[in-house]
Amino acid sequence: MYPVITFSREFGSGGHSIAKAVAEKLGVPFFDKEIVDEVAAKSGFAEDFVEKQGEHTSTFDRWFAGNMYGNNYYDSAQDAIFKMQRNFIEDKAKEGPCVIVGRCADYFMKETDIKTLRVFIHADLEHRKARIIERYGEPEDIDIDRSIHKKDKGRKAYYHYYTDQEWGDAANYDLCIDTSNISEENAVDLIVTLAKAMDE
Amino acid sequence: MYPVITFSREFGSGGHSIAKAVAEKLGVPFFDKEIVDEVAAKSGFAEDFVEKQGEHTSTFDRWFAGNMYGNNYYDSAQDAIFKMQRNFIEDKAKEGPCVIVGRCADYFMKETDIKTLRVFIHADLEHRKARIIERYGEPEDIDIDRSIHKKDKGRKAYYHYYTDQEWGDAANYDLCIDTSNISEENAVDLIVTLAKAMDE
Numbered sequence: 051m052y053p054v055i056t057f058s059r060e061f062g063s064g065g066h067s068i069a070k071a072v073a074e075k076l077g078v079p080f081f082d083k084e085i086v087d088e089v090a091a092k093s094g095f096a097e098d099f100v101e102k103q104g105e106h107t108s109t110f111d112r113w114f115a116g117n118m119y120g121n122n123y124y125d126s127a128q129d130a131i132f133k134m135q136r137n138f139i140e141d142k143a144k145e146g147p148c149v150i151v152g153r154c155a156d157y158f159m160k161e162t163d164i165k166t167l168r169v170f171i172h173a174d175l176e177h178r179k180a181r182i183i184e185r186y187g188e189p190e191d192i193d194i195d196r197s198i199h200k201k202d203k204g205r206k207a208y209y210h211y212y213t214d215q216e217w218g219d220a221a222n223y224d225l226c227i228d229t230s231n232i233s234e235e236n237a238v239d240l241i242v243t244l245a246k247a248m249d250e
Numbered sequence: 251m252y253p254v255i256t257f258s259r260e261f262g263s264g265g266h267s268i269a270k271a272v273a274e275k276l277g278v279p280f281f282d283k284e285i286v287d288e289v290a291a292k293s294g295f296a297e298d299f300v301e302k303q304g305e306h307t308s309t310f311d312r313w314f315a316g317n318m319y320g321n322n323y324y325d326s327a328q329d330a331i332f333k334m335q336r337n338f339i340e341d342k343a344k345e346g347p348c349v350i351v352g353r354c355a356d357y358f359m360k361e362t363d364i365k366t367l368r369v370f371i372h373a374d375l376e377h378r379k380a381r382i383i384e385r386y387g388e389p390e391d392i393d394i395d396r397s398i399h400k401k402d403k404g405r406k407a408y409y410h411y412y413t414d415q416e417w418g419d420a421a422n423y424d425l426c427i428d429t430s431n432i433s434e435e436n437a438v439d440l441i442v443t444l445a446k447a448m449d450e
């Protein structure tokens with residue numbers, strides 16, 4: 051059986067496309083935005099809210115919410131979403147091999163005995179900028195460096211808060227690939243080859 | 251042409267064996283201990299001294315040496331060895347594709363325009379201990395945890411001192427492989443496949 055494959059990815063590194071191509075080549079289910087949809091449907095929270103709270107956080111957000119609401123309403127909403135995402139991911143992983151993007155899935159899987167391949171996709175800033183512009187076009191009125199930095203920072207803070215591990219530390223993953231130097235096609239082939247080699 | 255492949259590795263992760271097997275499969279020169287031999291021969295320093303100074307350092311060593319020798323003799327010897335290793339590595343890389351283990355080679359190569367694949371091999375403590383015992387037998391009178399920790403710490407400090415980068419941070423490598431979960435054979439195959447895909 052193939053392993054469950056989790057992907058963590060830097061914004062603009064091509065991680066989403068690589069993960070999707072891997073799932074297609076292996077013929078296994080793919081979960082990224084699907085996790086948001088499911089949690090939004092079950093919780094009644096708006097999709098946008100789940101998407102933001104389900105993978106991004108900042109100490110400022112937390113400080114602000116703590117002071118504004120006192121009653122920890124804000125933290126509780128994020129924690130509730132976190133738990134629902136975790137349940138969703140664990141349920142899917144138990145059903146069989148699949149590909150899961152983001153949302154600390156690598157961390158959850160470590161605490162199960164399900165065979166897992168934990169992948170981290172990253173790239174240097176220059177390549178990520180080029181990839182974002184190629185995909186979405188040259189943005190107007192947006193500082194793209196700042197936008198990448200902000201997205202990374204939110205994901206890092208979220209990951210650190212919920213796992214107490216460092217995002218992007220090689221120790222947390224079985225395989226880390228830099229797409230500045232390794233093409234998306236080669237990255238897909240590597241992961242597929244490895245998943246097949248792990249199929250016992 | 252294949253890329254130059256640099257290997258950084260945690261002690262006991264199987265990095266040396268993997269690097270050697272990759273060089274053999276690609277039919278390219280392999281440099282690990284060979285770097286020490288060459289630098290020892292050229293410098294007149296003892297091999298043991300080059301080996302220790304050429305990849306390990308600690309803040310205590312530096313503090314002790316600074317206080318003992320005042321004249322920075324110790325730092326100068328380490329810096330001289332560092333420079334000789336760097337020259338050796340750059341010369342070999344210019345000659346053509348090869349495999350180089352340790353000694354900040356990934357960092358030196360970044361500053362050249364030679365096509366490079368920078369690999370980091372790591373594993374969790376439990377697997378590294380098992381691998382060391384399998385290879386060298388159960389040690390007597392040695393605390394193996396302490397010994398692994400000390401070796402890692404020395405390599406980390408050396409890398410950080412000379413490159414100002416964090417050892418084991420995925421951002422510094424094209425490919426990081428955890429041999430706790432991925433077998434040595436699979437790791438070798440991945441790297442060889444990738445080197446061949448990068449052969450243009």
